[in-house]
Amino acid sequence: xxxxxxxxxxxxxxxxxxxxxxKSVLRQSSLANGSRRENxxxxxxxxxxxxxxLSEHADVQVNAAHAAKLLLVHDTVEIxxxxxxxxxxxxxxxxxxxxxxxxxxxxxxxxxxxxxxxFRDMWLEFEAGQSPEARFAKAxxxxxxxxxxxxxxxxxWKENGVxxxxxxxxxxxxxxxxxxxxxxxxxxxxQAHFND
Amino acid sequence: xxxxxxxxxxxxxxxxxxxxxxKSVLRQSSLANGSRRENxxxxxxxxxxxxxxLSEHADVQVNAAHAAKLLLVHDTVEIxxxxxxxxxxxxxxxxxxxxxxxxxxxxxxxxxxxxxxxFRDMWLEFEAGQSPEARFAKAxxxxxxxxxxxxxxxxxWKENGVxxxxxxxxxxxxxxxxxxxxxxxxxxxxQAHFND
Numbered sequence: 077x078x079x080x081x082x083x084x085x086x087x088x089x090x091x092x093x094x095x096x097x098x099k100s101v102l103r104q105s106s107l108a109n110g111s112r113r114e115n116x117x118x119x120x121x122x123x124x125x126x127x128x129x130l131s132e133h134a135d136v137q138v139n140a141a142h143a144a145k146l147l148l149v150h151d152t153v154e155i156x157x158x159x160x161x162x163x164x165x166x167x168x169x170x171x172x173x174x175x176x177x178x179x180x181x182x183x184x185x186x187x188x189x190x191x192x193x194x195f196r197d198m199w200l201e202f203e204a205g206q207s208p209e210a211r212f213a214k215a216x217x218x219x220x221x222x223x224x225x226x227x228x229x230x231x232x233w234k235e236n237g238v239x240x241x242x243x244x245x246x247x248x249x250x251x252x253x254x255x256x257x258x259x260x261x262x263x264x265x266x267q268a269h270f271n272d
Numbered sequence: 273x274x275x276x277x278x279x280x281x282x283x284x285x286x287x288x289x290x291x292x293x294x295k296s297v298l299r300q301s302s303l304a305n306g307s308r309r310e311n312x313x314x315x316x317x318x319x320x321x322x323x324x325x326l327s328e329h330a331d332v333q334v335n336a337a338h339a340a341k342l343l344l345v346h347d348t349v350e351i352x353x354x355x356x357x358x359x360x361x362x363x364x365x366x367x368x369x370x371x372x373x374x375x376x377x378x379x380x381x382x383x384x385x386x387x388x389x390x391f392r393d394m395w396l397e398f399e400a401g402q403s404p405e406a407r408f409a410k411a412x413x414x415x416x417x418x419x420x421x422x423x424x425x426x427x428x429w430k431e432n433g434v435x436x437x438x439x440x441x442x443x444x445x446x447x448x449x450x451x452x453x454x455x456x457x458x459x460x461x462x463q464a465h466f467n468d
Contacts, residue, residue, distance in 0.1 A: 118317065
């Protein structure tokens with residue numbers, strides 16, 4: 077039985093208030109001014125803006141608005157599963173994946189059933205990283221913290237003793253997977269950062 | 273003369289790093305858990321999610337992705353002009369408007385010229401509030417802080433001694449302008465808040 081429009085709205089508002097919790101999930105990276113760590117909600121906003129601004133540099137033509145949507149949604153699961161830092165984490169991928177899938181079921185499951193499926197599909201599309209938009213979105217999700225780290229003079233790289241080679245190995249594949257142009261620009265910035 | 277692709281990217285990255293400053297612009301509203309005030313970057317993310325989730329409730333059919341784009345961009349000018357609180361502000365509309373237009377020129381003007389025009393146009397579309405998407409976006413920009421205020425038991429209403437009638441007068445027109453359904457839901461929540 078299809079929910080009435082009023083019931084649908086009620087469930088949608090529960091979901092939207094639940095999303096508010098993403099503003100309290102802290103990431104490793106600092107803001108560009110170094111004042112504090114970034115949270116996953118403002119990170120998601122920043123990434124959506126990256127998608128709208130940089131889509132011309134994707135290797136394969138992408139729908140910028142769709143890439144932005146994937147990025148708006150991609151970190152929602154962190155409300156339950158937390159942020160998994162790229163450098164030095166105690167959490168293994170095999171532990172994290174089930175936790176994230178469980179979180180997706182619970183959080184998107186707050187929405188009316190059809191819409192829950194649409195949001196789960198966006199998250200799964202991002203995670204799979206197969207569509208042109210997901211590949212580009214994943215590239216931006218690595219490119220943005222790289223820029224922030226350089227803006228604050230090293231950031232999480234300094235904190236974790238990460239070398240130039242490790243940066244290239246940990247950021248390169250995802251960025252290159254979506255945009256050779258962005259990776260070329262990133263590589264120059266990384267080289268200048270470590271060698272100046 | 274058209275900028276080369278490399279020059280374009282350089283300017284786009286300057287713009288995207290400048291956007292980082294929106295994470296440090298504080299609004300009056302608290303997070304739903306009351307822990308701290310919301311910033312304009314995470315607010316913009318939240319609103320974009322409101323647009324993706326609630327578009328079926330717009331009075332006139334809207335392109336949800338376009339409404340989300342308007343909301344991602346709408347507060348960018350606050351980097352220079354600051355946030356203008358809805359309740360009790362010392363800043364008059366006649367002072368604020370030129371400051372915001374000046375900010376739009378400077379900030380979007382960091383982008384390559386054609387793209388600068390596209391982003392300025394999105395901001396102007398939101399400000400004008402004439403297109404279906406802009407009307408809906410403006411409704412959400414009032415609806416979200418109303419929900420947050422109710423979630424924290426009054427928030428900026430309590431702080432500013434705002435009455436039920438004032439809430440209806442200050443939030444009603446914008447929300448009703450985009451969605452009768454959302455305004456009906458909001459009104460019930462407001463009445464319950466002030467009378468329970």
